Amino acid sequence: MTGRRSWLLIVWLAFGFAFLYVPILLLVLYSFNDSRLVTVWGGFSARWYVELARNERIQEAAALSLFVAATSATVATALGSLAALALGRFGRFRLRLPMTAMLAAPLVMPEVITGLSLLLLFVTLGQAIGWPTQRGFATIVIAHATFGLAYVTVIVQARLRLLDPAIEEAAADLGATPWRSFLTVTLPMLAPALLAGWLLAFTLSLDDLVIASFTSGPGATTLPMVIYSSVRLGVSPQVNALASLFVVAAAILVAAASRFIKPGAGG
Amino acid sequence: MTQPLIRIEGVSKTFGDTAAVDGVSLEIGAGEFFALLGPSGCGKTTLLRLLAGLETPTAGRIVIDGVDMAAVPPWRRPVNTVFQSYALFPHMTVAGNIAFGLKQDGMARTEIKARVEEMLDLVQLRGYGGRKPNQLSGGQRQRVALARSLAKRPKALLLDEPLAALDRKLRDQMQVELAALQRRLGLAFIFVTHDQDEAMALASRIAVMRDGHIEQLGSPRAVYETPSSRFVADFLGRANVLGGRVAGRDGAFLLLEASGMTLRALAPVDVSPGSEAWLAVRPENVTFEDRGYANRMSGTVSAVAYVGGVSNFEVEVAGGMKLRATVSNRAGDASVHPPLGADVHVSWSAEAGVLLTR
């Protein structure tokens, strides 16, 4: 009886994975198609990769996106680890409820709302105090750091819950002030979660179209924005090539991350 | 008379509505091996944490070595704690763990190295400095926790259920080692436990706690042989408790009317006739033989349990009450071991019973 059911489950799982991966793998396949059209297979070719490599617009956008992602992920991780510490170790404190609420909402908030609201903030701020004079790198980083912070908090808090609180008490007992204890005892123990959180915030930032579109300005075009404008017009073989690069990069990242995290999981 | 090392004066700690520690006053001297004993929830761990500075009292004050600890955070107190879970830093080596406290004090690197070696020797873990906590057994981790806390040469060592996580054999062994360590270092050791055997074996003085306050404070012998309340009598070992009314005095003893008889008991305090009181007598003092003891009852053996070194008997006496008697099984001993169902007389001397007023 159970045998039959597991068979069904395996098939379902396989179908699910096929559903998830076939589109991506097809993109990768077609990135090597010499012909521009999907209908025709023009032969195996790497020409789109070559064109991609020569595409300055994409390269600039990629550089900006990477830089924005790294910066916002770092800010998000710093703030998120503090928030996780407060929620995980401080028990009941006065601002606990508002903090939890403000950290849960970004996880589900539609991006158009977040994007619009931040843009209006920046515009109003520019009017009121003169900064930001122009939207661009800084404003996108702030926007991405804000939602990244919520994700980092979830990940770090989950890990913090598994750590013996007595360890930090021991550090205090042995003479470490709270900051010393946080920096030399708590953070090292949280390292895998901090890395995972950073990577998640980095990916979300790299991937974001809507919020970047609202909060960026002239001269600050992110990679998703470039991809979006290409893709609206139809099939773009260079985007196929870009897609494959993304897939390969993601696969390498995930493989590296899993190998890194597993041995350290003992904690 | 020298100042006691630790003075706890009227300390209370409330969490929300409940008072975990309720108006406790206590003095602990340097070099004492002191136990806080009690059931879970009695406040013993909270009291220990108050000493360590991990909690702040809601009322009262704590003075360590003449200094009021009111505004002193745990990282500046002259005491160190061994935690129940050991709480070793998983990302540091054994040597790193032990050195941690010394680094916070800004000790020179060479001095730290020397002290760490000294500590490893002390707990018999020489050569283990390079290992990580997850490579150690439970007993070894406990020693590292000890070494780590002793490295700073604190004025007192606080231990929270130090032996609870160890198995029987290891626990017995560690008890001996802890006692030796304390004697050798001459430090005050204050430990929390719910295990009365452990408390009596190690401590020179025990504070029996209940519901946030101290029920009785005294040496193991005093607390065991002259408990001040039924709670204490029943918490340390087993006790037979008979309830009744005080009938009068007879020299050093008080007379108690209980179970339809007049019993004689030692009375540490004078009690007025007519008031409610209880007599507590330990099972090992209850005998089946006729030795001319003042307190005597008759009944039937309702249960027998052979537990190796001794046999535990239950005798149902008049009124349905069950008295417990423990008889040694020493080889060649001619003590009486009545079988199940036998009609017997049980008796105990007047000095063996203690009168309790609460």
Add this chain to the structure above:
Amino acid sequence: MTAGSRGFRFSVISAPMLWLAAFFLSPFVIVFAISLVAASDGQPPFASPLLMSNLTFDNYRLLVGDDLYAFAFGNSVRIAATSTVLCLLLGYPMAYAIVRAPQAMRNGLLLLVVLPFWTSFLIRVYAWMILLRPSGLINLALQGLGVIDQPLPLIANQFAVHLGIVYSYLPFMVLPIYAALERLDPALLEAAFDLGCRPWRAFWRVTVPLSAPGIIAGCLLVFIPAVGEFVIPDLLGGPDTPMIGRVLWTEFFSNRDWPAAAAVATALLVALVGPIVVFQILERRGAES
């Protein structure tokens, strides 16, 4: 709290709180304020909300009066809801299958579920564009196999939008359900079997109810953002699939009517407050257990 830790706690709490207050909370106040003024031709393209005389409910009257908004909103909720259900139907068995897999395989399988998420969302939606177009691969394959003569309308309609949402949000459904199932004590199922309950019924009466927190979390994680989704309806949807996220975008970027967009955003936020609060309560309860 120990003595001497007040300063530390203050810093740790206030850093993220100040950031959130400045960059998460205050923007909403500003959105609401700007929804109350009229659009203008100046820079910025709206009248100043600081002047009381500029305040008006015109934008909201527009929302209520014009059928487009109501329809788009209703449509969004409907599409998001059905997509959520489909995602649940696909995702729950997947999560269940992973939990039942041998321990050594579980992490690998989870990574496989999450891996597509690490590639670009935009690109994955684009992949479906290629597959679903009249000249796309699916139609090509079906025509090639002789199953159909004319290409099927697989894109620029509700089907494509549903597909896109389920595809993109699947990991958000699988992960919370997996987490809830993993926490389940297998002894509970064994107790059910022991008491005479057959496996299929045990599944419905024990496993599913106990994994409810995961199901609800997964559904909220899909439904709420899906209501305001922009990219998927824009790339895969068509004129008959107006969704509120697109409407907001169009008001803002095409019509340059910022106050109208602000009103849409506020209305959407108010509508979603209920589910968002439910999600927050769930998160908090999950954190406390």
